[in-house]
Amino acid sequence: MPSPQDRARVRNGWLLSAPALVLLAMAAAGPLLVVLVYSFLEAGQYGGVEWAFSTDAWFGILFSKDIFTDETMLADAHLAIFWRSVKLSLLTTLITFAVGFPTAWFIATRAPRARAMWLFLITIPFWTNLLIRTFAINEVIRNEGILNSLLLWAGVISAPIQIIYTDTAVLIGMAYVYLPLMVLPLFAAIDRFDMKLLEAAYDLYASRLQVLRRVILPIVKPGIVAGSILVFVPSLGAYVTPRVLGGGKNMMIGNFIELQFGQGRNWPLGAALSMLLLVIVMVALLAYVRAANKGAGHGH
Amino acid sequence: MDRSRNASLTSDETTAGPGVTVSIAVEARNAVKAFGQGEAAVRALDDVSVQIRQGEFFTLLGPSGCGKTTLLRLIAGFETPTSGQILLDGKDITADPPNRRPVNTVFQSYALFPHLTVAQNVGFGLQMQGRPRAEVADRAAKMLTLVRLDHLAQRKTSQLSGGQQQRVALARALAPQPKVLLLDEPLSALDLKLRKEMQIELKRLQHETGITFVFVTHDQEEALTMSDRIGVMSAGKILQVGSPRDIYTRPANRFVASFIGETNFLPGFYAHGQVALAGGHVPVAAGTKEGSTVTLAVRPEQVRLVAADAPGSLPATVRDLVYFGTDTHCHMALSDGSEVVARLQSSVSGEAGLEPGARVGLVFTEGAAQVLED
Numbered sequence: 001m002p003s004p005q006d007r008a009r010v011r012n013g014w015l016l017s018a019p020a021l022v023l024l025a026m027a028a029a030g031p032l033l034v035v036l037v038y039s040f041l042e043a044g045q046y047g048g049v050e051w052a053f054s055t056d057a058w059f060g061i062l063f064s065k066d067i068f069t070d071e072t073m074l075a076d077a078h079l080a081i082f083w084r085s086v087k088l089s090l091l092t093t094l095i096t097f098a099v100g101f102p103t104a105w106f107i108a109t110r111a112p113r114a115r116a117m118w119l120f121l122i123t124i125p126f127w128t129n130l131l132i133r134t135f136a137i138n139e140v141i142r143n144e145g146i147l148n149s150l151l152l153w154a155g156v157i158s159a160p161i162q163i164i165y166t167d168t169a170v171l172i173g174m175a176y177v178y179l180p181l182m183v184l185p186l187f188a189a190i191d192r193f194d195m196k197l198l199e200a201a202y203d204l205y206a207s208r209l210q211v212l213r214r215v216i217l218p219i220v221k222p223g224i225v226a227g228s229i230l231v232f233v234p235s236l237g238a239y240v241t242p243r244v245l246g247g248g249k250n251m252m253i254g255n256f257i258e259l260q261f262g263q264g265r266n267w268p269l270g271a272a273l274s275m276l277l278l279v280i281v282m283v284a285l286l287a288y289v290r291a292a293n294k295g296a297g298h299g300h
Numbered sequence: 301m302d303r304s305r306n307a308s309l310t311s312d313e314t315t316a317g318p319g320v321t322v323s324i325a326v327e328a329r330n331a332v333k334a335f336g337q338g339e340a341a342v343r344a345l346d347d348v349s350v351q352i353r354q355g356e357f358f359t360l361l362g363p364s365g366c367g368k369t370t371l372l373r374l375i376a377g378f379e380t381p382t383s384g385q386i387l388l389d390g391k392d393i394t395a396d397p398p399n400r401r402p403v404n405t406v407f408q409s410y411a412l413f414p415h416l417t418v419a420q421n422v423g424f425g426l427q428m429q430g431r432p433r434a435e436v437a438d439r440a441a442k443m444l445t446l447v448r449l450d451h452l453a454q455r456k457t458s459q460l461s462g463g464q465q466q467r468v469a470l471a472r473a474l475a476p477q478p479k480v481l482l483l484d485e486p487l488s489a490l491d492l493k494l495r496k497e498m499q500i501e502l503k504r505l506q507h508e509t510g511i512t513f514v515f516v517t518h519d520q521e522e523a524l525t526m527s528d529r530i531g532v533m534s535a536g537k538i539l540q541v542g543s544p545r546d547i548y549t550r551p552a553n554r555f556v557a558s559f560i561g562e563t564n565f566l567p568g569f570y571a572h573g574q575v576a577l578a579g580g581h582v583p584v585a586a587g588t589k590e591g592s593t594v595t596l597a598v599r600p601e602q603v604r605l606v607a608a609d610a611p612g613s614l615p616a617t618v619r620d621l622v623y624f625g626t627d628t629h630c631h632m633a634l635s636d637g638s639e640v641v642a643r644l645q646s647s648v649s650g651e652a653g654l655e656p657g658a659r660v661g662l663v664f665t666e667g668a669a670q671v672l673e674d
C-alpha cells in the first residue's frame with residue numbers, strides 16, 4: 001500500500017518531470033498530430049496538401065480507382081507491400097533470434113573479462129553509419145561481390161547467384177543490422193539466469209531439450225520478448241536496407257511511404273500509411289505481450 | 301535382499317555384524333577426480349572408495365575444499381571421474397548422465413525453478429519422467445504434506461522464506477522416490493534455530509521415506525547427531541568410515557581425532573602394552589609395533605584429576621581454569637611441558653579448590669586413551 005508520503009513523492013516526481021513531459025509532447029505527440037491531420041486532407045497537385053477534409057487517403061490504402069473506367073478495385077500492389085513488410089519483419093525476428101540466442105548464451109557463459117570483449121564486438125557495427133553498413137552488405141552479396149567471386153573462384157557455382165535485389169538480400173541486411181538489438185536483451189536475461197537450475201532440471205530427469213524448453217526459455221522469456229520487439233518494430237518500418245539491398249521492386253512499407261512524399265506526390269496517403277503502420281505495430285505489440293504473459297501462466 | 305546366513309558376500313554386500321548382510325545402495329570404487337591438466341591439476345578426489353548402505357543416513361564430513369562436493373557430483377553424474385567407478389545397487393553407472401540416474405540432489409542454493417509454483421517445482425521430476433498428470437499432482441501434494449507446506453502449494457517460490465524454500469527443495473528431490481538422495485550442505489544457509497529444526501526434520505524424512513541419504517557437512521556436531529555412519533574426509537581422501545561413536549571414541553588418526561571434538565595429543569613411546577609419557581606410563585590396548593614413537597589421544601572428558609601423588613597418576617601443574625557453565629576446562633602441563641586439558645563438571649572443580657599453580661595427578665578413563673601411530 002502506498003503511504004501518503006509515497007503519494008506525495010509521486011506527485012512531486014510528476015512536477016519535476018514536467019519540462020521533460022512538455023518536450024516529449026512537442027517532439028512526439030506534435031508531429032504525430034500533424035501526420036494524423038494530414039491524412040484527412042486532400043493531396044496538393046505538386047505535393048503538399050490542400051486544406052480540405054477528405055478520406056481519400058485512407059480509402060486509397062486499400063482501393064484504387066481505374067483511371068479510365070473510374071472503377072474501384074482492391075489495390076493488390078499495396079497489400080503485397082504490406083504483406084512483404086510483415087513477412088520480412090517476422091522472418092528477420094526469427095533469424096536474429098536463431099542466431100542471437102546461441103550468441104547471447106555463449107557470451108553470458110564466458111569469464112567476465114572475455115564477456116566484456118564479446119559484448120563490445122557485438123555492438124561495434126552500431127557505431128558505424130547504417131548506410132555504410134548496408135552498402136558493405138551490398139558489396140558482399142552483389143553479383144560481382146565478394147561472395148559470388150569466391151564461389152565462382154572455388155568452382156562451386158558457374159554463374160553468379162542473384163541475391164542482391166531480392167527479398168533474401170533484404171532479409172540478410174536486416175538480420176545483420178538488427179542482430180545486436182536481439183543479442184543485448186537476450187544476454188541481459190541469460191546473464192541473470194541461475195546456471196544451477198540447469199543441473200537441477202537435468203538431475204530431475206529432464207532431457208537436454210526439456211531443459212531448454214521447460215526451464216531456460218520460460219525463464220529468459222522477458223529477454224526474448226524485449227529482443228523480438230526491438231527487432232520487429234524497426235524492421236517493419238525499415239527504409240534504408242530494403243532500398244539499398246531490395247532495389248526498386250522489393251519495396252517495404254517504409255519505402256512506399258517515402259514514395260508518397262516524393263515522386264508519388266500524395267502526402268495524405270503517405271500520412272495515412274504512416275498512421276496505419278503505427279497502428280499495426282501497436283496491435284502486434286499488444287497481442288504479442290499478452291500472448292507472452294499468458295504463456296508464463298499461473299502467476300499472481 | 302538375501303539375508304540368509306550362507307549368502308555369499310557379493311560385491312554389493314558387506315557384513316554389518318555376524319551373519320547379517322546389508323545391501324549397498326551406492327559405492328565409489330577407486331574414484332579419482334582431477335581438475336585441470338598436468339602440473340596445475342588439482343586432485344579433488346584421490347582414490348576414494350566408499351560403500352554407502354541401503355537406507356542409511358550417511359554423512360561426508362570434512363573441512364572446506366576436501367572434496368565432499370566433488371564426490372556428491374560424481375554420484376549425481378554432474379562430473380565423470382578421471383578414473384574409478386560409481387556403482388548404484390551394484391550396477392556401474394559411471395557413464396550414465398544425471399537424468400538417467402535414480403539419484404536426486406538437494407542443492408545448497410536450493411535451485412528452485414522461479415517460473416513455477418511450489419507444487420509445480422515438486423512435480424517437475426515426475427513430469428519429466430512422463431508420469432500421468434494426475435499422478436504428478438497427487439504425489440506433489442503428498443510430498444508437500446510430508447514437508448508440511450501443503451498450504452503454500454500455489455505460491456511462487458520467491459514468496460517463501462529460506463526454511464520454506466529448503467523444504468520445497470527437499471520435497472522436489474524426494475518426489476520421484478530416488479534410490480539415493482544427495483544433500484550438499486543443505487542447512488548451512490539457515491540460522492541456528494532453523495538449522496536445528498531442519499536437522500530433526502531431515503532425520504524424520506529419512507526415517508519415513510526409507511531413502512538412503514548422503515549428507516555433506518563441515519559441521520562435526522551436525523554429523524555426529526544426525527548420521528548412522530560418517531565418512532571423514534581430508535584432502536581428497538576418506539580417512540575413516542564408521543558410526544559417530546566409532547569415530548569419536550576410536551579415531552583412526554590424528555586428523556580425525558582433532559577434527560571431531562577436542563582432543564589432547566601427547567607424544568610417547570610404546571612398549572609392552574603401555575605408552576611411556578612424561579612422568580609415567582599409560583596402559584593401552586595392544587596392537588602397536590613394539591618400540592615405536594606414538595601419539596596418545598585422550599578426550600578432555602576422559603581426563604580425571606586425582607591427588608598429586610596418587611599411584612598410577614601422571615604429575616601435572618594447573619595452568620588455567622576456563623569456566624563454560626556446566627563444565628570447566630582445566631588446562632594443565634605435564635612435567636615435560638606438554639599441555640593437557642581436562643573437562644570437569646563445574647560443581648566438582650569448584651569444590652576441589654583448584655587454582656593455577658596447584659599440583660595434581662592425572663588419570664585417564666580406562667580404555668579411553670587411543671594410540672595414534674605417527
Ligand SMILES: Nc1ncnc2c1ncn2[C@@H]1O[C@H](COP(=O)(O)OP(=O)(O)O)[C@@H](O)[C@H]1O
Nearest residue numbers: 335336342344363364365366367368369370371
Ligand atoms: N570445477 C572445478 N575446477 C577446478 N577445481 C575444482 C573444481 N571443483 C572443485 N575443485 C577443487 O577441488 C577441491 C575440492 O572441492 P570441493 O569438492 O568443492 O570441496 P568441498 O565440497 O569439500 O568444500 C578444491 O580444491 C576445489 O578448489
Ligand SMILES: [Mg+2]
Nearest residue numbers: 365368369370
Ligand atoms: Mg562443497
